[in-house]
Amino acid sequence: MRLEQQPVYVLHLRAYRETSLLLECLSRDRGRLGVVARGVRGARARVSRAQLEPFQALRCDLLLRGELATLLAAEGDGPVRRLAxxxxxxxxxxxxxxxxxxxxxxxxxxxxxxxxxxxxxxxxxxxxxxxxxxxxxxxxxxxxxxxxxxxxxxxxxxxxxxxxxxxxxxxxxxxxxxxxxxxxxxxxxxxxxxxxxxxxxxxxxxxxxxxxxxxxxxxxxxxxxxxxxxxxx
The missing domain is CATH 1.20.1440.120 (Recombination protein O, C-terminal domain)
Structure with a gap:
């Protein structure tokens, strides 16, 4: 199932393989999702690692297969929020x-x-x-x-x-x-x-x-x- 422009917040992230991240996200329409963000720690990443920090409102394109989704694209959905x-x-x-x-x-x-x-x-x-x-x-x-x-x-x-x-x-x-x-x-x-x-x-x-x-x-x-x-x- 492909989800396009899904409102999402990243709750948690950790390194996954050499250049990827495994995210725990809260989405508006599908609830909590485990999301694989492939290649985001590499030099040619289409989605930057900085975009995927917790507390940022995102719009994401996701491919949902089984228990995990794959991140296809992500963009900010409002001003960058820093909580310190x-x-x-x-x-x-x-x-x-x-x-x-x-x-x-x-x-x-x-x-x-x-x-x-x-x-x-x-x-x-x-x-x-x-x-x-x-x-x-x-x-x-x-x-x-x-x-x-x-x-x-x-x-x-x-x-x-x-x-x-x-x-x-x-x-x-x-x-x-x-x-x-x-x-x-x-x-x-x-x-x-x-x-x-x-x-x-x-x-x-x-x-x-x-x-x-x-x-x-x-x-x-x-x-x-x-x-x-x-x-x-």
């Missing part, structure tokens, strides 16, 4: 989550859109902690693990000033305010509505998301140790 420092670390986290929560050739157009939005927010200098919470929420929604943020585990409406702890298999459950991971109903509602919560909710929301992600992955993403360097704003 904390934004770069956050971008690596996006890439790891995207790889680990998806299967190859399983389309997730909503995840592709969320990934693109999040890269734009990081490039614009938005606070990385809230930006990552938004992406985690959207990734869970797109891959079938949506958070329950509109009612308690028993189905009752959340009380704005009530205190809750999030149980992965159930949802929000009432708890005392001194609980280490306690969140107010208004904070959970803010996450659902894409409204930035109060600063005091940032760490509990981070802890909640980590518990959910750890549960679904059966372990911790490797990039969590890097994310400890991100500023808390």
């Amino acid at each position: 420092g904390t934004a770069g670390l956050a971008g690596l986290y996006l890439n790891e989550l995207t790889v680990r929560f998806t299967r190859r050739q399983d389309p997730h157009p909503a995840l592709f859109a969320a990934y693109a939005r999040t890269l734009g927010r990081l490039a614009a200098g938005e606070a990385p902690d809230w930006t990552l919470r938004r992406f985690e929420r959207d990734l869970l929604q797109a891959t079938g693990y949506a958070l329950r943020l509109d009612s308690t585990a028993e189905g009752a409406p959340l009380e704005p000033e009530g205190w809750y702890v999030y149980q992965v298999e159930r949802g929000p459950v009432r708890c005392p305010p001194e609980h280490a991971y306690a969140l107010r109903g208004v904070d959970l509602a803010a996450l659902a509505a894409d409204r930035e919560p109060a600063p005091a909710a940032r760490l509990p929301l981070r802890a909640m998301m980590r518990e959910v992600i750890r549960h679904h992955l059966g372990g911790e993403p490797r990039t969590w140790q890097w994310l400890a360097r991100l500023p808390r704003r």
Whole structure:
């Protein structure tokens, strides 16, 4: 199958044979793809190695055969984006989550859109902690693990000033305010509505998301140790 002008982001790359690269990509219409980019490290490459860096929006022509695709052509799809420092670390986290929560050739157009939005927010200098919470929420929604943020585990409406702890298999459950991971109903509602919560909710929301992600992955993403360097704003 030939895919022409397919919107793509490179998630990961490594050397393959003498002059080629093996890419892990997120495509809009075909989901995650393994892509062989032949000859891109050679002197006569039709596609330059620099074009295939992570975080760049690309339009690619691909030949899909079996599990792997072959890169036929690639061109930039917008301005060159460089993520450095904390934004770069956050971008690596996006890439790891995207790889680990998806299967190859399983389309997730909503995840592709969320990934693109999040890269734009990081490039614009938005606070990385809230930006990552938004992406985690959207990734869970797109891959079938949506958070329950509109009612308690028993189905009752959340009380704005009530205190809750999030149980992965159930949802929000009432708890005392001194609980280490306690969140107010208004904070959970803010996450659902894409409204930035109060600063005091940032760490509990981070802890909640980590518990959910750890549960679904059966372990911790490797990039969590890097994310400890991100500023808390």
